[in-house]
Amino acid sequence: MKEGPDIAQVxxxxxxxxxxxxxxxxxxxxxxxxxxxxxxxxxxxxxxSGHLAKLEASGLVVGEKQGxxxxxxxxxxxxxxxVEALVTVSARxxxxxxxxxxxxxxxxxxxxxxxxxxxxxxxxxxxHWRTNGVFGSLPETFELTRRGQELLSERGIDVTAxxxxxxxxxxxxxxxxxxxxxxxxxxGAAILSLALNKGWANRKDxxxxxxxxxxxxxxxxxxxxx
Amino acid sequence: MKEGPDIAQVxxxxxxxxxxxxxxxxxxxxxxxxxxxxxxxxxxxxxxSGHLAKLEASGLVVGEKQGxxxxxxxxxxxxxxxVEALVTVSARxxxxxxxxxxxxxxxxxxxxxxxxxxxxxxxxxxxHWRTNGVFGSLPETFELTRRGQELLSERGIDVTAxxxxxxxxxxxxxxxxxxxxxxxxxxGAAILSLALNKGWANRKDxxxxxxxxxxxxxxxxxxxxx
DNA sequence: TTCATAGTTTGGTCCAGACCTAAATGTTTC
DNA sequence: GAAACATTTAGGTCTGGACCAAACTATGAA
Numbered sequence: 224m225k226e227g228p229d230i231a232q233v234x235x236x237x238x239x240x241x242x243x244x245x246x247x248x249x250x251x252x253x254x255x256x257x258x259x260x261x262x263x264x265x266x267x268x269x270x271x272s273g274h275l276a277k278l279e280a281s282g283l284v285v286g287e288k289q290g291x292x293x294x295x296x297x298x299x300x301x302x303x304x305x306v307e308a309l310v311t312v313s314a315r316x317x318x319x320x321x322x323x324x325x326x327x328x329x330x331x332x333x334x335x336x337x338x339x340x341x342x343x344x345x346x347x348x349x350x351h352w353r354t355n356g357v358f359g360s361l362p363e364t365f366e367l368t369r370r371g372q373e374l375l376s377e378r379g380i381d382v383t384a385x386x387x388x389x390x391x392x393x394x395x396x397x398x399x400x401x402x403x404x405x406x407x408x409x410x411g412a413a414i415l416s417l418a419l420n421k422g423w424a425n426r427k428d429x430x431x432x433x434x435x436x437x438x439x440x441x442x443x444x445x446x447x448x449x
Numbered sequence: 450m451k452e453g454p455d456i457a458q459v460x461x462x463x464x465x466x467x468x469x470x471x472x473x474x475x476x477x478x479x480x481x482x483x484x485x486x487x488x489x490x491x492x493x494x495x496x497x498s499g500h501l502a503k504l505e506a507s508g509l510v511v512g513e514k515q516g517x518x519x520x521x522x523x524x525x526x527x528x529x530x531x532v533e534a535l536v537t538v539s540a541r542x543x544x545x546x547x548x549x550x551x552x553x554x555x556x557x558x559x560x561x562x563x564x565x566x567x568x569x570x571x572x573x574x575x576x577h578w579r580t581n582g583v584f585g586s587l588p589e590t591f592e593l594t595r596r597g598q599e600l601l602s603e604r605g606i607d608v609t610a611x612x613x614x615x616x617x618x619x620x621x622x623x624x625x626x627x628x629x630x631x632x633x634x635x636x637g638a639a640i641l642s643l644a645l646n647k648g649w650a651n652r653k654d655x656x657x658x659x660x661x662x663x664x665x666x667x668x669x670x671x672x673x674x675x
Numbered sequence: 676t677t678c679a680t681a682g683t684t685t686g687g688t689c690c691a692g693a694c695c696t697a698a699a700t701g702t703t704t705c
Numbered sequence: 706g707a708a709a710c711a712t713t714t715a716g717g718t719c720t721g722g723a724c725c726a727a728a729c730t731a732t733g734a735a
Contacts, residue, residue, distance in 0.1 A: 230473065230535040235464030239693080243457035257712060270694055272713055283538075291702040291711050301541060305534035306456065312509075312531045313459040465723080483682060496724055498683055517681050517732040 236281045237309065241266050242274050246297070246306055249284065251431050252338035252412075254294040257286075300394065300407060307336065307396075333424065334431040336396060339411030340418070344435070348414075348447050349395075349406045355449050358393060365393050367410070375410065378446060379417065385409040418443055462507045463535065467492050468500050472523070472532055475510065479633075480520035483512075559659040561652065565637030566644070566659065570666070574640075574673050575621075575632045581675050584619060591619050593636070601636065604672060605643065611635040644669055 237243055241264040248255060248263040255263070261271030275295055278284045283302050286295045297303050333342040340348075352358065357371035367375065372382050385392055394408035406414070415433075418424045423439030426432070435443060463469055467490040474481060474489040481489070487497030501521060504510045509528050512521045523529050559568040566574075578584065583597035593601065598608050611618055620634035632640070641659075644650045649665030652658070661669060 229469075230532065230539050231464055231466040231469035233464075233535055233539040234460050234469060238457055238459075238461030238464035240457040241693080243455075243460060247456065258710095261712095266693085267695065268712065269696080269714085273693080276713085282541075293712070301534070301538050305531070305538045308527070308531035308534040309456045309459055312527050313456050467723080484680095487682095492723085493725060494682065495684085495726080499723080502683085519682065 233281060233283070233305075236278060236283055237306070239274070240264075241270070242278060245271070245274065245278070245295075246283065246302075247310075249295065249297050250303060250306060251335050251426070252296075254287070254296040256292045256294055258292075260295060300396075303336065304396065329427075329432050329434060333433040333435055335415060335426065335433055336405070336407070336431070338415065339396070339405075339407045340415045340433065341396070341405050342433075344440070344443070345405035347444075349404055351447065351449070352406070365391075365395070367392060374449065380410065380413045382410075385413060414447075459507060459509070459531075462504060462509055463532070465500070466490075467496065468504060471497070471500065471504070471521075472509065472528075475521065475523050476529060476532060480513070480522040482518045482520055484518075486521060555658050555660060559650065559661055561641060561659055564641060565631075565633045566641045567631050568659075570661070570669070571631035573670075575630055577673065577675070578632075591617075591621070593618060600675065606636065606639045608636075611639060640673075 237246065244264040245260045248260060257271060257275055258268060260275065261268045264271055264274070266274070275284065275286065279286055279295075282298055284295045285298050286293050288294075297306075331342055333340060333344045335341065336345075339345070352371070356368055357374060358365055359368055367382065375382050382392075391408045393406060393410050395404040396407035396411070405411070418433075418435075418439070419426070421439075421442070422436075423443045424433050424435040427434055463472065470490040471486045474486060483497060483501055484494060486501065487494045490497055490500070492500070501510065501512065505512055505521075508524055510521045511524050512519050514520075523532075557568055559566060559570045561567065565571075578597070582594055583600060584591055585594055593608065601608050608618075617634045619632060619636050621630040621632070631637070644659075644661075644665070645652070647665075647668070648662075649669045650659050650661040652660075
């Protein structure tokens with residue numbers, strides 16, 4: 224009848240409290256089992272199974288069987304981006320379910336966005352690298368300059384390995400607390416896992432907050448500074 | 450009970466075909482009356498009125514009374530951004546609302562989007578002018594550069610008359626088939642009517658398809674080329 | 676004034692789909 | 706093997722909400 228994609232089908236999937244809760248839980252980037260997601264959503268495993276089948280059929284999540292578990296994760300960064308956009312709208316409209324609390328500050332400072340780092344810390348990093356010529360021009364997805372490649376390699380990120388993946392190396396991603404861009408894509412993901420591996424930061428379980436230790440934050444800033 | 454904004458409430462609003470169609474119609478940035486939106490959505494005015502009340506209560510659209518009409522428009526750019534993100538996801542998943550038909554090719558080439566031109570031809574024009582400095586910066590609505598004003602006047606568009614109207618001179622408008630921008634606003638409308646008046650193109654009745662004659666299309670491209 | 680048009684409210688029908696329990700299917704551990 | 710756990714399927718209930726017709730309100734036109 225009309226031109227254009229059928230956004231209602233996708234939106235309807237998101238517009239169900241149980242499914243929305245599952246997707247928000249998956250926004251941390253971690254794959255979760257069907258059981259964990261059913262608890263997250265507050266429904267029985269049977270109901271959750273139905274929801275997950277629907278989400279998978281719509282292409283919003285992908286499931287992978289592993290032993291007697293089945294792990295689900297967001298299908299791709301576009302989905303995460305859409306969820307973030309909805310979060311932005313509903314946050315702006317004051318449909319918050321929690322009041323701003325102590326955790327909120329930490330959330331604004333650093334959190335995971337899908338599988339990379341978001342928050343003011345991540346925005347600072349992006350800004351610093353951008354003004355220092357690490358990236359070329361900046362469309363939605365983009366590449367590293369030669370200088371950028373060297374800098375990252377020196378800092379322990381295996382750029383050539385990342386290049387082999389089909390995933391874009393760098394992607395700009397809007398940060399909803401800062402309203403500016405931070406770095407996503409393969410490099411963004413590598414940075415978050417590096418910070419976690421070095422012990423500079425830890426995920427707060429079952430939440431998107433990433434907590435940097437006092438020393439860890441200093442070392443992280445030193446690490447990315449040029 | 451969980452942290453975070455209540456995305457389900459907003460998503461549920463979008464997850465209803467009638468409401469989704471209304472929002473997509475509003476993505477052009479133009480304010481539309483309740484009646485136009487009811488037709489766009491394919492429901493009776495009564496039903497549409499209920500939907501619009503819901504959309505307004507959720508803060509996705511704002512309505513403004515003007516005489517015996519009531520004009521609705523998207524509440525703010527964040528809403529447009531969320532809709533775009535959903536379009537991206539659903540387009541990638543191939544959940545298109547159209548079935549490919551013979552008309553589809555013509556439709557993709559040129560059609561009317563309210564009162565201005567959309568489709569690949571319109572996107573090309575916009576792209577060409579943009580890269581040649583006809584416009585300044587490009588927020589939602591924007592102005593012509595001095596150069597742009599001269600170019601349009603030379604080409605038979607009375608810019609000073611358009612300036613007098615309250616309507617924005619230029620407006621970028623998302624093109625559904627191309628997923629890029631084309632030109633709306635007063636100038637966009639003037640271009641379409643110029644093409645029709647010169648006999649380069651005709652509207653196919655009761656459809657949005659605009660058919661350029663073979664010679665007309667050549668002359669149109671020559672007309673806008675710099 | 677009276678008529679026409681735009682929009683909303685009301686009342687009622689009807690169906691999609693969210694939910695549960697119970698039972699079936701798989702997988703790992705003992 | 707059997708027992709424990711994870712997940713899916715089957716069957717059935719029940720509610721939210723999408724829809725329309727008709728009545729009502731408000732504005733503009735004749």
